[in-house]
Amino acid sequence: MTDFEAMWREIAPVGRSAATGGYLRQPWTSAEGELRAWFVEACEGRGLRVESDGLGNLVGWWEPAGSSPEDRLLTGSHLDSVLEGGAYDGPLGVVSGLAAIDRMRALGVVPRRPVGVGVFVEEEGSRFGLACLGSRLLTGATTWEAARELRDREGVFLADALEAADLPGPSADGPDLLAGVTTFVELHVEQGRALVDLGHAVGVASGIWPHGRYRFDVEGVADHAGTTRMEDRRDPMLTYAMTVLAANKAARLSGERATFGRVEVLPNGTNAVPSRVTAWLDARASSADSLDALVERITTQARERAERDGTTLTVTAESVSGPVSFDPDLVGRLATGHAGGDWPVLPTQAGHDAGVLSAAGIATAMLFVRNPTGVSHSPSEHAEVPDCLAGVDALAESLTRLST
Ligand code: GLV
Ligand code: MN
Ligand code: MN
Numbered sequence: 001m002t003d004f005e006a007m008w009r010e011i012a013p014v015g016r017s018a019a020t021g022g023y024l025r026q027p028w029t030s031a032e033g034e035l036r037a038w039f040v041e042a043c044e045g046r047g048l049r050v051e052s053d054g055l056g057n058l059v060g061w062w063e064p065a066g067s068s069p070e071d072r073l074l075t076g077s078h079l080d081s082v083l084e085g086g087a088y089d090g091p092l093g094v095v096s097g098l099a100a101i102d103r104m105r106a107l108g109v110v111p112r113r114p115v116g117v118g119v120f121v122e123e124e125g126s127r128f129g130l131a132c133l134g135s136r137l138l139t140g141a142t143t144w145e146a147a148r149e150l151r152d153r154e155g156v157f158l159a160d161a162l163e164a165a166d167l168p169g170p171s172a173d174g175p176d177l178l179a180g181v182t183t184f185v186e187l188h189v190e191q192g193r194a195l196v197d198l199g200h201a202v203g204v205a206s207g208i209w210p211h212g213r214y215r216f217d218v219e220g221v222a223d224h225a226g227t228t229r230m231e232d233r234r235d236p237m238l239t240y241a242m243t244v245l246a247a248n249k250a251a252r253l254s255g256e257r258a259t260f261g262r263v264e265v266l267p268n269g270t271n272a273v274p275s276r277v278t279a280w281l282d283a284r285a286s287s288a289d290s291l292d293a294l295v296e297r298i299t300t301q302a303r304e305r306a307e308r309d310g311t312t313l314t315v316t317a318e319s320v321s322g323p324v325s326f327d328p329d330l331v332g333r334l335a336t337g338h339a340g341g342d343w344p345v346l347p348t349q350a351g352h353d354a355g356v357l358s359a360a361g362i363a364t365a366m367l368f369v370r371n372p373t374g375v376s377h378s379p380s381e382h383a384e385v386p387d388c389l390a391g392v393d394a395l396a397e398s399l400t401r402l403s404t
Contacts, residue, residue: 022084056121076118086381
């Protein structure tokens, strides 16, 4: 069994629901803590020096004698999942990073730059709503003062979640995990079918679509489901229902993406008109302007419907990420010059810590590993073992090119 397969087997049961096969690896929960502990042990077993920032972000460093601390090369990804997520989104990049170091060592590679494997916490924003929270805090894209106000679905503040996870929180004298990092290469399972269609096991990302999360709060008036005449109601569910249809149509017409995947209803009773519906729009488009236009179109239609329904609508942007073009030089260096031909270069509509590090001025690129169904953020997310091993080889080759 390869190092990759042995590690994959170790983490496979952590946070997996026996009922659905989906993963519940929300940040600062016991499942995610178990994975972080596993990662520290895996690093220590390889003689990698582990740095932690007190928030849950981690890096394991391979620092051969004479390697320059000013010019660090980082790989890695995240260990948290969406609710009922798949096994690969995130962990594939972390496990492949460790396996790539094993492979480089087995081949006798001695890097001239320190090579690190990073774990970024709360990449999915599944608990506190802000995507890539760990890398945003590391790069300063989000401040601790702003983050400490965030609450999860149960109303728990971020600082209290950290304390419950035995993490000390940010510290002015703690290590800066990104100090000296000049290059970042994240390996990730592909979240579409482009590599299947192209017949390649591995590809390189060119950039990330801008995307955002917007909370729609619709207020109505609670009333009796039997005695209230249909024409007398102020029903926020109607405003919400029409908004979902409008979002779907707007995105289909412009070739973009709009999804309502989360909704909360108050009081959520069968025999009452609800008083309030809160729903979250996830919108993505090929440019920042087209994203703004898409969200504007959906919001306008929601407002018009709210007026007809006698409800009130408030829209709040909770997490917005701008467009990302990965470093063209780095993309070219990774994609070309292979014995078997160039690796395909493709854009993605999914968000990643790589986007946050790129926006912070670090030369960044991503490798994608083929996903036979293209499905992601679902228990059906998959990659075949030979493709995962091709990914490890591709990452080892990339890290070797960039460090020797
Ligand atoms: C993260 O995977 C996202 O694209 O939301
Ligand atoms: Mn994801
Ligand atoms: Mn991911």
